[in-house]
Amino acid sequence: MAPRSIWSGSLSFGLVNVPVQMQSATRDQQIRFHQLDSKDNTPIEVHRFCSEEDVEIPYEEIVAGYEIEKGEYVMLTDEELAAAQPEKTKTIDIEEFVEIEDVDPVYYDHPYYLVPVGGEGASRAYELLREVMQREGRVALGRFVLRNKEYLAAIRPRGGRLTLTTMNFADEIRATDAVEDMVGSTKAPKKEVDAAVELIDAMSTEWKPDKYEDRHRKRMMDVIKQKGEGVEIEPVDDGEAPSEVPDLMAALEATLAKAKGTDKPKPGSSDGLKRQTKEELLDRAKKLDIEGRSKMTKDELVEAITAAE
């Protein structure tokens, strides 16, 4: 299926205009639930009614209302709202180029891809911009209008394409002063920091995003499948909360010994196992060929797996 264009217009830097289309860079993988009427399991539809007349209202008769005082609204039509948009709504105007590492990721909101449309000229200009930004390690900042709202956007190269990410405005990022106050003037002793750095290095690995799966999604699908087969769903326990560490240095050293030593903190340490669901434990027991696993309780599974690993 060809990806849908969400926006089309022109990307412009200086006097160079590149006709582009915007496509989503995300795919919704959420499990879709529907609201049902429990009486007959019919999917519920949501209809819009006028609160005064109690009659259903067609979509064309709905307007946007801004509440200026409690219960008092100013109505704005789509045409009127368009007047709030900047002059150029079909252009992403690059205002400046900044260093990639200077952009704090908290500003990034939603990612999209930009692709050139309209032939050789557009493709070449796109390629040119992508290559130069890649080479210089720069992000382009500009504004554009999407679905009636103006956004600040960051455009950068990724995997041979240009991505556009909408950005939060500075006043939408909460100040951190309250959190700083909580930390106060607490000092981090050098010895402990060094031990922590050593531990971080020992537990460091390459960033391989593919290896993380959405366990929540998977577990939810498992639950749905079981329920569909008429299996009773067992409640899970909350797991044990950890306790505070009286001696940070000792805890760092203990963790480091584990990370470096023979008993690497493999996912098989029983602490980690206890936090897994029974289904996950069964899965694992199966891989380890543990006999009698299907009749074991959760605790017995943890014990058997720990012993086997």
Add this chain to the structure above:
Amino acid sequence: MASSPKPRSIWNGWLSWGTVNVPVKLFSAVQDKSIHFNQLHGKDGARIKQKRINPRTGDEVPYERVVRGYEVKPDKWVVLTKEDAQAAEGNRAKVIDIEEFVAADEIDPVFYDKPYWIGPQEGGEHAYAVVEKALAKSGKVGIGRFVLRSKESLVALRPRDGVLTLATMRFADELVAPEKVTYEEPKKSPGDREVGMAAKLVDSLAGEFKPDKYEDTYREAVLDLVERKAKGETIETPEREPEEETDDLMAALEASLSGAGKG
């Protein structure tokens, strides 16, 4: 930035890494300031209310009768109770479980979803300060899992000027890989002269990232419209003209550069 009222934490629990456990609080880092409208009935200005309707019977469905269903095959629904859904939640022991560390610059920002600030709870300040310092010093980001509002997320733990931040992460299969994005590639790659000119143009527009200088002018413009409309003014809609495509790339680059120099 204006001094803000004392923020309320949205979650309290433990930041846990090996045998190191730090009691922490979590705060939203983002505050949505978009203007929100209500839906009104244009004819009489009354609020629109939504009704849940059973299309088979035409009845309005009271809240108590609403259940959550998943369609396993067309028209076959599995109903999940709250307890069933809880079985999928994962560890609810209130732990941000850091499993490993990766170099901060390896993570493409498209993976970051929602940002949060982490603060220490009373008694956790010391360990908090050590973790923050160590992360900053190592240039690493902690990767782990944690359950917020009944959903387990992959998270990244990052230092930011003395404050620990947490970001929920998108899973790899929730992102479209660049290779999947196709477009007509140019027959002729940009030449050295064009690249050189474009690099100059980028340099001429180089700046520092100063987020404060970008204001949400749209938000202000909408509020201004509301005010004018409330006073009974008529709002006129401007006409917009589309940009034209660049025919001669080299000429456009040259013209931009001479323009950038002047202005």
